[in-house]
Amino acid sequence: MNAIDRAKQIDRLCILTDLVLVSRLTALQAASAARAASLARLADLDVPLQAPDLPEVAAADVMLRYQRWADQRRADINLTLARQTAAWTEARESATLAFARSQALQGLARKLK
Numbered sequence: 001m002n003a004i005d006r007a008k009q010i011d012r013l014c015i016l017t018d019l020v021l022v023s024r025l026t027a028l029q030a031a032s033a034a035r036a037a038s039l040a041r042l043a044d045l046d047v048p049l050q051a052p053d054l055p056e057v058a059a060a061d062v063m064l065r066y067q068r069w070a071d072q073r074r075a076d077i078n079l080t081l082a083r084q085t086a087a088w089t090e091a092r093e094s095a096t097l098a099f100a101r102s103q104a105l106q107g108l109a110r111k112l113k
Helices: 003-045 056-112
Strands: none
């Protein structure tokens, strides 16, 4: 295989690795967005509930019920967040590898030209 054919082959590989990189970055962005949404839902649960129109005992009952509900929601969201964080970490590593491959092939292509 001569140098021209090799350069063309490397150029085609560069196009493919760039496509893989875009795909991996898109997956990373989706994983990041899902994770951020879960973090926002957790933060929303930290807003204190106000019940100023109720008698003190009824307000305390409402607060306890809300806290019980919020604690259950936090547990559910934390499970989802753990899965999303694992997926985000995996997507980040995959995108990093795709970026490194793309950069290596582009460097090789520049050398051959």
